[in-house]
Structures are given as C-alpha cells and as structure tokens.
Amino acid sequence: MIILYTFINEEKHKSVLDRYLPVFSDDTKRDILRYRRWQDAQLSLLGKILLREGLRTHYDISDAEIRVSPNNKPYLKGNPVHFNISHSKDLVACVIAEFPVGIDVEFFDTSINYLDFEFQMTTEEFEKINGAEDRISSFFTYWTAKEAVIKAHGDGMMIPLDSFEVSNKEGVVNGEKFFIKDIFIDKNYCSCIASKDININNVVPLITYVEIS
Template sequence: MIILYTFISEANHQPLLDRYLPVFSQESKQNILRYRRWQDAQLSLLGKVLLEYGLKTYYNISDIETDVLTNKKPYLKGNDLHFNISHSKNLVTCAIAEYSLGIDVEFNDQKISYQDFIFQMTDKELQEIQNSEDKMKQFFMYWTRKEAVIKAHGAGMILPLDSFEIINNECHIVGEKFFTKEIFIHKEYHSCIASSDQKIKEVMPIIKYIEEDILL
C-alpha cells in the first residue's frame, strides 16, 4: 500500500488547472470547476493527480479510467487495484492498495467540541472519549476510524456513525467485518485506514509527501 499526500497552494492553483484540466475527462473537469472556492477545486483536482502519479510511479500504470459503483464508491475500471481519497483543511491524500480500503484524514481543529457530536456516538464510544486524558485526541481517533470504515464499506452518508461500533480496531456492518489501523501522516492531522481485508492490520504503508512542484 502506498499513501501519497500534498498540500494545496493558491499560488499554484492556475498552473495546476492549466496543466491537468486539458488531459482530464469532461466529467472530471466539470466536477472540479463546479466548486466556487479555489481551495475546494484544488483539493478535488489534487486527489485525482495523486492517484495518477501513484499509479504511474509505483505500479507502472499510465492509462487509467475510473468509475463509480451503484453506492457511489469510485473504482479503477479493468484493474484489481483499489484506491481512496480523503482531504481536510489544506491536506489531500490518496491511498492505493491491492485490496478494497478507505482512508480518512481530519485536521486537528481545536475549535471543535466533541460534545457537538454526541448524537453520532454510541454510549460506549462517548464513555471512552470522556474517560480519556486527551478527550479531543480520542474524539478524532473515533471520527477517523468511523469515516475510514464507512468509506471502505462504500455506504456513504446512508450509514450513520452510531449504527456500528469499533472495538479493538474491528467492527461488523451487516455481517461484513472491517479492520482499522491508525497511521501518521502529519502532526496537524489525524488519519486512519480501514478495510474488510485483515492484511491492513499488519500493513506498513509507504507514506510519501509529494511537493506540488513535482506535480506541475
């Protein structure tokens, strides 16, 4: 598994658009340009760019075509590799593996209060957070695990966070078992990966920062 990440830059926004929009599909162009804020547009663009860069650099795959399943989860057409993209604040990351997975990153926003999200937690999860010495760190661990599992499952917003419980980095969703693993990408962000394949419990992913200049 490889995990690539980079940060958005306003100075590089137009050069990135000039470089990649002409080679992206019409659908990808529309998805990127529909955003009003340059930050959102660039996060979307860089997710696709990191995917292409990762496939070409680490798997020698140049021509890729993506599509979405009926549950809206994206996949690579005609290829056994899997990928997932996540972004938060100024960071965007792309994970690529030989098995289905989900990745979630969350900015360590100290303005957030875990009490605002109590309605999305089970009683046991809430107790775990409240009993922790660092409640906000525990909250972000809870949040990234849940989001990574939802993305690995592919259910999206139709699966409430409090509808399943992760214990010892494992959980069940409608008879399917999922595993989670916390990873470190950047000190200002919390991050986690998840998969229905238990290989993820032991995996030591290659985590690489890609400077935007390399992508231009």
C-alpha cells in the same frame, strides 16, 4: 500499499489548473471548475493527480479508467488495484492498495466541541471519549476510524456513524468486519485506514509527500 499526500496552495492554484486540468476528461474538468471556492477545486484536482501519479509510478498503470459503482464509490475498471481519497482543510491524501481500503484524514481542530457530536457515537464510544485524558484526541481517533470504515464499506452516507461501534481497532457494519489501522501523515491531522482484509494489520504503507508544481 502506498499513501500519497500533498497540501493545497493558493499561490499555485492557477498554474496547477493550467498544467493538470488538460490531462483529464471533459467531465472531470467540469466537475472541478464547478466549485466556487478555489480550495474545493484544488482539493478535488489534487486527489485525482495523486491517484494518477501513484498508479503510474508504483503500479505501472497509465491508462486507468475510473468508474463509479451504483453506491457512488469510484473504482478502476478491469483492474484489481483499489484506491480511496480523503481531504480535510489543506491536506489531501490518496491510498492505493491491492485490496479494498478506505482512508480518512481530519484536521486536528482543538477548538472543536466534541460534545456536539455525541449523537454520532455509540454510548460506549462516547463514554471512552469523555473519560479519556485527552478528549479531543480521542474524539478524532474515533471519528477518523468510523469514517475510514464507512469509506471501506462503500455505502457512504447511507451508513450512520452511530449504527456501528469501533472497538479494539475493529468495526462491524451490516455483519461485515473491518480492521482499522491508525497512520501518521502530518502532526496537524488525524489519519486512519480501514479494510475488510485482515492483511491491513500487517502492511506498512509507504507514505510519500508529493510536491505539486
């Protein structure tokens, strides 16, 4: 398993678009250029660049064809390698693994009012957050874990966050158990990966920063 990450940069935006957009399909180009904010366009593009770089460098895959499942989860056609992309604020990260996996990264915003998200948590989760010494840190730990599980599951927004509980680094969604692993990418972000494959508990991902020039 590898996790590649990078940060957006406004000064490099035009050069990044000019250099990398031509390597992608016309549909991908249109999707990226449709964004009104440069931040959103660059985050989308960088996620695809990280995936392309990771597949080429670490898995010797240079001609991957990305398809989208009926529940809108991207996958590699005819290839057993799995991936997932997440971004928040200035950070974008891409995980690539030999088994289905989800990743979530969240900017550690200390000004957030965690009470506004009580309805997204189960009663037990919220009680643990509210009783924690560092409530904001506890909130983001639960939030990224639940988001990573949802992304690993693949049904996305069809699964309400409060419909399942995270406990002891596990979560069960519609009868399927998911294993959860905290990871460190950057001190300003909370990060987590999840998978139905229990091997995620033992794997030590190679986490690499990629400089996009």
